[in-house]
Amino acid sequence: xxxxxxxxxxxxxxxxxxxxxxxxxxxxxxxxxxxxxxxxxxxxxxxxxxxxxxxxxxxxxxxxxxxxxxxxxxxxxxxxxxxxxxxxxxxxxxxxxxxxxxxxxxxxxxxxxxxxxxxxxxxxxxxxxxxxxxxxxxxxxxxxxxxxxxxxxxxxxxxxxxxxxxxxxxxxxxxxxxxxxxxxxxxxxxxxxxxxxxxxxxxxxxxxxxxxxxxxxxxxxxxxxxxxxxxxxxxxxxxxxxxxxxxxxxxxxxxxxxxxxxxxxxxxxxxxxxxxxxxxxxxxxxxxxxxxxxxxxxxxxxxxxxxxxxxxxxxxxxxxxxxxxxxxxxxx
Amino acid sequence: xxxxxxxxxxxxxxxxxxxxxxxxxxxxxxxxxxxxxxxxxxxxxxxxxxxxxxxxxxxxxxxxxxxxxxxxxxxxxxxxxxxxxxxxxxxxxxxxxxxxxxxxxxxxxxxxxxxxxxxxxxxxxxxxxxxxxxxxxxxxxxxxxxxxxxxxxxxxxxxxxxxxxxxxxxxxxxxxxxxxxxxxxxxxxxxxxxxxxxxxxxxxxxxxxxxxxxxxxxxxxxxxxxxxxxxxxxxxxxxxxxxxxxxxxxxxxxxxxxxxxxxxxxxxxxxxxxxxxxxxxxxxxxxxxxxxxxxxxxxxxxxxxxxxxxxxxxxxxxxxxxxxxx
Numbered sequence: 001x002x003x004x005x006x007x008x009x010x011x012x013x014x015x016x017x018x019x020x021x022x023x024x025x026x027x028x029x030x031x032x033x034x035x036x037x038x039x040x041x042x043x044x045x046x047x048x049x050x051x052x053x054x055x056x057x058x059x060x061x062x063x064x065x066x067x068x069x070x071x072x073x074x075x076x077x078x079x080x081x082x083x084x085x086x087x088x089x090x091x092x093x094x095x096x097x098x099x100x101x102x103x104x105x106x107x108x109x110x111x112x113x114x115x116x117x118x119x120x121x122x123x124x125x126x127x128x129x130x131x132x133x134x135x136x137x138x139x140x141x142x143x144x145x146x147x148x149x150x151x152x153x154x155x156x157x158x159x160x161x162x163x164x165x166x167x168x169x170x171x172x173x174x175x176x177x178x179x180x181x182x183x184x185x186x187x188x189x190x191x192x193x194x195x196x197x198x199x200x201x202x203x204x205x206x207x208x209x210x211x212x213x214x215x216x217x218x219x220x221x222x223x224x225x226x227x228x229x230x231x232x233x234x235x236x237x238x239x240x241x242x243x244x245x246x247x248x249x250x251x252x253x254x255x256x257x258x259x260x261x262x263x264x265x266x267x268x269x270x271x272x273x274x275x276x277x278x279x280x281x282x283x284x285x286x287x288x289x290x291x292x293x294x295x296x297x298x299x300x301x302x303x304x305x306x307x308x309x310x311x312x313x314x315x316x317x318x319x320x321x322x323x324x325x326x327x328x329x330x331x332x
Numbered sequence: 333x334x335x336x337x338x339x340x341x342x343x344x345x346x347x348x349x350x351x352x353x354x355x356x357x358x359x360x361x362x363x364x365x366x367x368x369x370x371x372x373x374x375x376x377x378x379x380x381x382x383x384x385x386x387x388x389x390x391x392x393x394x395x396x397x398x399x400x401x402x403x404x405x406x407x408x409x410x411x412x413x414x415x416x417x418x419x420x421x422x423x424x425x426x427x428x429x430x431x432x433x434x435x436x437x438x439x440x441x442x443x444x445x446x447x448x449x450x451x452x453x454x455x456x457x458x459x460x461x462x463x464x465x466x467x468x469x470x471x472x473x474x475x476x477x478x479x480x481x482x483x484x485x486x487x488x489x490x491x492x493x494x495x496x497x498x499x500x501x502x503x504x505x506x507x508x509x510x511x512x513x514x515x516x517x518x519x520x521x522x523x524x525x526x527x528x529x530x531x532x533x534x535x536x537x538x539x540x541x542x543x544x545x546x547x548x549x550x551x552x553x554x555x556x557x558x559x560x561x562x563x564x565x566x567x568x569x570x571x572x573x574x575x576x577x578x579x580x581x582x583x584x585x586x587x588x589x590x591x592x593x594x595x596x597x598x599x600x601x602x603x604x605x606x607x608x609x610x611x612x613x614x615x616x617x618x619x620x621x622x623x624x625x626x627x628x629x630x631x632x633x634x635x636x637x638x639x640x641x642x643x644x645x646x647x648x649x650x651x652x653x654x655x656x657x658x
Contacts, residue, residue, distance in 0.1 A: 047523040048494070149611075163612050164387075193386040193550060198594035198606035220523055223553075223596030227603055246600040264528035265598055266557035273557065273577050276535060277528035283493055 008035035009181050009214050010059070010078050010099075016071035017051075017058045026287040027071075028054045030238040036182065039208060041215040043229035043246070045222060045261075047284055050235040052218045056184045059083065060101055061091050078182075097127040100175035104187035106167035110159040116143075116170050117155035120177055127178045142173040146203055165196035172203065179211055186218045201228055222265055226250055234258050237284055237295040244320030254317065254327040256303075257296045294325070302326050340374035341512060341544050342398065347371045347407035347417075349393050353617070365616050367393040369568040370407070372643070375512075380538065380545045382559030382576065384552055384591070388613060390568040395514040395548045399431040400424055411512070429459045432510040436517035438501035442489040448475065448500055449485040455507035471507075477540075478503045479533055495526035499533065506537065516548045531558055552579075552595050564588045567613060567624040570643050573651040582650060584657045586629050623655065631656045 017029040029051040036042055044052045057063050059076050061083065076083040083094065095101075103109040111119060120139035124130060130138060136155070143151035146169040159167055168188065175183055185204065189197035205228060208215055217229060225232055226246065233243040234255065242255040253259040263278040282299040291297055293308040300307065306325050314323040349368040352361040367390045375381050383391045396402045398409060400416050409416040411427060419427075435441040443451060452471045456463065463470035472482045478499040489497055498518060505513060515534070519527040531554065538545060549555050555562050556579050564572045564587065572585040583589055593607025611628045614620055623629070626636040635655050643653040652658065 047525060165612065194552070194594040195386060195590060195607075195609045197596075198608050201596075202606060202608050221596070222524065223598050226598045226600045227596040227606065229600075250598070250600050261525060262598070264525045266528075266531070266553045267598070268553060268556050268580060274535075274560075275557075276532050277557070279528040279532060280525040281529075283495070283526075 006037050009038050010036040010076070012036075012055075012059065013075040013077065015055065015058055015074045015076065015084070017054050017063065017068060017074070018071060019068045023288055028238055028287060029058060032235075032240050034233055034240070034243065036214045036216060038181070038214050039212040040230045041208065041217055041228055043225040043232040044216065044218045044235060045220060045225055045232060046235035047220065049237075049284055049287075051238040052235055053186055055235075056101065056186055056216065056218055060095060060099060060184065061086070062101075093127075096123050096175075096180075097178045098180055099182045099184065100178070100180040101184040101186065102168070102171050102175050102188045104190050106164065106171045106191070107159065109171060110167060112159055115156055115158055116162070119170070120155070120174055123174055123177055138177065139173075142177045143170070145176070145207070146170075146173045147199070148173070164192055165199060168192060168196075168200055169203070172200070172207075176207060176211070176213075180213060182214045182216065183207075184216045184218070187220070188217070189224065190219070190221070197224070204228070222250075222262060234261070237290065238287065239295060239323060240314060240321070241296065241323045242321065248320055252328075254320070254322040254329070255296075255324050256300050256326075256328065259328060260301075294323075339377070341377045341379075341412060342375040342546075343408070343410040344374070344398070345372045345408040345410075347394070347397060347409060348405045349390070349397055349402060350405045363617050366568050366619050367616060368397065368404070369619065371563075371565075371568075371570050373563060373570065373573065375544055375546060377511075377544055378542060379561065380547055380559045382555035382562035383546060383548045383565060384550065384555050384562055385565035386550065386613060388567075388616065389565040390616075391548045391550075391565050392516050394565070395433070395516050395546060398546060399433055399512075399514050400427070401433065429508045430510050431512040431514070432505040432508065434498075434501050434505050434513060434515040434518045436520055438494070438497035439489060441501060442497065442504070444489055447486050447488055448503075451500075451504060452485075452507045455504060459508040461508060474503045474507060475500075477506070477537070479529070493526075495522050495529060498522060498526075498530050502530075502533065502537070506541065509541075511542065512544045512546075514546045514548070517550070518547075519554060520549065520551065527554070534558070552591055564591070567616060567619065569624060569653065570651075571625065571653050573643070575650065584649075584652055585654050586631050586657065587625050590628075590630075623653075629656075 013033050015029055015032045016027055018025050018027050032055055046052050058070060070084050074084045117139055121135050124135045124138055140151045140155055143154060148154050148169050189200050219225060229246045232246050232249040234241050236257055242258050249258060250262060253262060260280045280299050285291060285295055293311050297303060297307045303326055312323050312325045314321050347368055348370055350364040350366055353363050353365060355362045371394060383394060385391045397404045404417050407417060449471050452474060453467055456467055456470060472485055475482055475484055480499055519530050522530060547559050556576050559576050562574050562576055563570045566587050572588045574582060583592055590607045590609050609628045614624060614627060622637040622639055623641055626632050633656055641653040641655050643651050645651045646658050
């Protein structure tokens with residue numbers, strides 16, 4: 001990865017997304033900044049409710065506008081435009097064409113009353129100038145690309161006739177049919193069996209290499225991250241708490257949360273068998289009652305009064321970023 | 333560990349569960365879903381037996397049959413020497429107290445209109461649990477045992493997070509003081525940090541109460557960590573039975589190897605192509621004549637298509653059902 005010369009395809013700066021609720025306004029994503037380069041896979045990890053999905057939906061502007069808003073100063077820079085301020089028409093040109101998204105649950109994200117072919121054709125009809133026959137050909141070609149068996153027959157079938165793995169392939173085919181610059185995959189394999197997950201990850205990797213697509217992979221499965229991501233961003237309670245290369249994050253985590261998260265996965269091998277797993281005590285703080293200081297403070301095993309009084313800033317440290325008063329250094 | 337010990341807590345023989353599929357104007361039985369097909373195994377007292385497989389392989393159905401939430405089509409389940417298959421409601425009643433289940437989704441398995449106290453009291457009262465310090469004290473003690481504060485007793489399920497709800501699900505299962513538990517994907521819906529908390533809790537409770545567990549999961553990492561032995565299921569049949577401490581070294585069946593190979597390893601320096609199986613699982617309506625895995629197996633031979641292998645231990649090795657590897 002040559003991140004130094006290449007221009008980022010997407011740059012998010014100070015993105016803050018708020019929701020209006022009955023109990024007041026909550027900031028679900030708080031001042032998130034990152035860059036995404038062509039041909040790389042950026043993993044976004046964290047526990048439920050940490051703001052992973054809200055970040056991706058904010059980029060795509062898919063959150064309901066009457067319930068949510070982006071704070072002033074939020075910038076999503078893509079192709080010279082700030083998507084944060086773009087009109088709905090401009091967004092429609094971008095969505096599905098330049099930036100595509102795959103969702104976790106392929107059954108609820110496909111329309112049950114239309115055939116697979118119709119749904120692929122819709123995107124192609126909107127974003128390309130191909131005629132009907134050419135669009136059908138392209139749809140079949142896309143299904144073949146995602147290794148769907150018998151694409152000519154499958155194109156006439158409805159989502160309920162397909163298995164979970166095949167539905168996710170249709171989603172990927174739809175996402176890729178306009179050859180987007182960015183693919184946002186929100187837990188694309190969480191609902192699938194490991195053998196099917198392996199197929200889908202294999203497929204996404206192949207497509208990344210062929211089309212140089214940048215992938216934003218949102219997942220809570222650290223095994224998947226270790227296997228397919230180049231860089232990782234760890235989120236906690238709406239904040240980015242650490243980011244860096246996948247090897248740095250796994251081998252030399254700086255933030256106590258990252259370290260604890262990696263240690264809490266069951267390891268394979270007889271040595272670990274039947275031992276108690278290291279855990280992170282407590283739960284994620286409610287967004288309604290965020291502490292003044294570090295958001296991880298009450299679950300953290302290190303740190304002192306400073307952590308309660310003042311929230312650490314996200315600081316650059318050897319080509320990576322950490323939000324901690326007491327980063328762990330190189331000690332493993 | 334030899335599977336044939338006389339003092340097994342649970343002895344399962346040739347267990348079969350077929351669900352009828354009805355249709356047409358007369359609502360006749362048209363075909364059967366072959367969810368579990370002739371499964372046999374033993375569970376020793378104090379053991380944790382894992383059951384792993386892909387969705388639709390029959391692992392949850394097997395778990396529900398074991399504690400007779402379902403009535404198996406045929407076969408035998410002997411629990412502490414007593415036959416459960418074919419037993420009626422009244423005969424099963426004394427056993428219900430001794431065998432309980434933890435479900436995957438604790439939200440849908442708890443009554444939203446009942447406080448935790450009411451839910452646990454109901455279980456304890458129904459099964460006539462003797463509580464020397466009163467039933468409220470008993471319920472609070474249970475709640476503390478699963479790692480919640482006693483105040484949690486008067487809250488409703490929606491007031492808890494997923495991990496806390498699963499703890500309540502565990503408290504509910506333990507309220508009638510069982511000695512055998514079936515845990516059906518108890519940590520699959522939880523985040524990794526919470527998953528570790530719940531697994532540790534189960535491990536502690538197992539030791540404290542002397543529980544025997546059948547642990548159903550699709551996650552081989554969790555099974556390997558938590559269980560003593562594992563049954564690998566594919567399309568309603570056990571294809572291999574393994575000791576978890578030597579899982580990676582001793583796994584022989586091509587399906588088990590594929591499952592192990594498809595599991596992403598948590599090390600960015602150890603990247604390897606994940607094992608990719610082609611094809612999908614065959615339909616459980618009409619099982620193939622030969623080996624159920626033949627259509628996806630990388631080692632398939634002519635015999636696999638025509639004859640079904642049986643689960644057997646060859647030369648003292650662990651039980652395996654495959655024609656090609658032995």
